[in-house]
Amino acid sequence: MLIRYDTLQIGDAMPIYTSAPITRTHLVRYAGASGDFNPLHHDDSFAKTIGMNNVIAHGMLIMGIAGEAITAWIDNKYLRKFSVHFLSMTEPVNLNDYENTKDRATIIVSGRISKKYEENGEKRIHCDIVAQDALGSRKLSGFFIAALP
């Protein structure tokens, strides 16, 4: 899957990546892996004390999923920068109401190359990315820069 600089053009899209619907178990797994145990991400009773109906996903899990989307296309070692703004919160799927809540918890990552340039003796691409749920609500937007062979 080696991607070469010369084969890419400005305007090219990166392959679209679609996550599994995020469950509360995914949030617990991410909490344990990352060490971010903010109860807002796993404890509904805590979420209610601050006026929210449900726990929400870690923004960094959404960025991690976006990172999976990128590295499914371009190897980690070519990344030079990865930058995002978080735009909205993501509620996990309710397993007792799966059909009505799976779309809000499904993350779709897409991106498009906006620049090609040489810097520090490297051939680099700048790719704008966006992650949105299956209802079209944007979760994060940003870009990555990769140096390619």
Add this chain to the structure above:
Amino acid sequence: MADQSKIGMEFPLCSIVVEKNKIAEFAAAIAQQEDTACIKPLYREKQAAENAGYVNIPVPPTFSGCFVHWTGGGLLSITQALHADMSKLLHSEEEYEYFSPVCAGDVITRKIKVVDMYERGKKGKKGWHAQVTVLETELINQKGELVIRARTTFVEK
């Protein structure tokens, strides 16, 4: 509300060994896999990593948070030192600059500094006024090389 006199504040240095199983656990979490046997070979087999040009199993691009959360009391000790209210904090931006791969077996020292604090919007306008805090984390490996620089922006409403 965060205290603006904290601009420039540096937190105590903390070091941690990058463990192979922690990389696999993190890779499983972001790939939404139930079992680390199902993640990419790159994140679980040294041979696969070597074949891909790394000295050992590399970390995923967003692994850096682990160096903050698992050392020095984690994010809570940072927000407490800044007198920020954790229940009102939102993570608004995250950026990584990558200088060199981070792999299993590396010893990473994290150096966190408050690089900016400012107020955004007008007081009294609900949902708009916020205190913004920007942290910069430099991750330095056992050879003294800067491997990743992270910038994390929080807003406190």
